[in-house]
Amino acid sequence: KLIRAVCSRCRRAQLRLCLERLKGLVPLGAAAGRHTTLSLLTRARLHIQKLEDQERRALHQIEQLQREQRHLQRQLEKLGMERVRIDSIGSSLSSERSDSDRGES
Numbered sequence: 001k002l003i004r005a006v007c008s009r010c011r012r013a014q015l016r017l018c019l020e021r022l023k024g025l026v027p028l029g030a031a032a033g034r035h036t037t038l039s040l041l042t043r044a045r046l047h048i049q050k051l052e053d054q055e056r057r058a059l060h061q062i063e064q065l066q067r068e069q070r071h072l073q074r075q076l077e078k079l080g081m082e083r084v085r086i087d088s089i090g091s092s093l094s095s096e097r098s099d100s101d102r103g104e105s
Contacts, residue, residue, distance in 0.1 A: 019040060026044045028035065035043075 019037060022040060022044055023035070026040065026047050028040075028043060
C-alpha cells in the first residue's frame with residue numbers, strides 16, 4: 001500500500017513536470033495565467049496541427065522551387081548549346097573569310 005502511494009506521487013510529480021515543460025513549448029496567448037490541463041493539452045494539439053500545416057506548406061514550396069530550378073537549369077543548358085552553335089558558326093565563317101582574304105593578297 002505504501003509503495004503504491006509513493007509510485008502514485010512519483011507519477012503525479014512526473015506529470016506536473018511534463019505539463020510545465022509543455023507550457024514552455026506551447027504559445028499560451030494573452031490568457032497565459034493559470035491553465036487547466038485540458039486547456040493546455042488542447043492548445044498543444046492545436047499548436048502541433050499548426051506546425052504540421054506549416055511543414056506541409058514548406059515542403060510544397062520546396063518541391064515547387066525544385067521544379068522551377070530544374071526548368072531554369074534546362075533553359076540554361078539550352079542557351080549554352082545555342083551559344084556553342086552560334087560560336088562555332090561564327091568561327092567557321094571567320095575562318096572562311098580569312099582564307100579568302102589570304103587568297104586575294
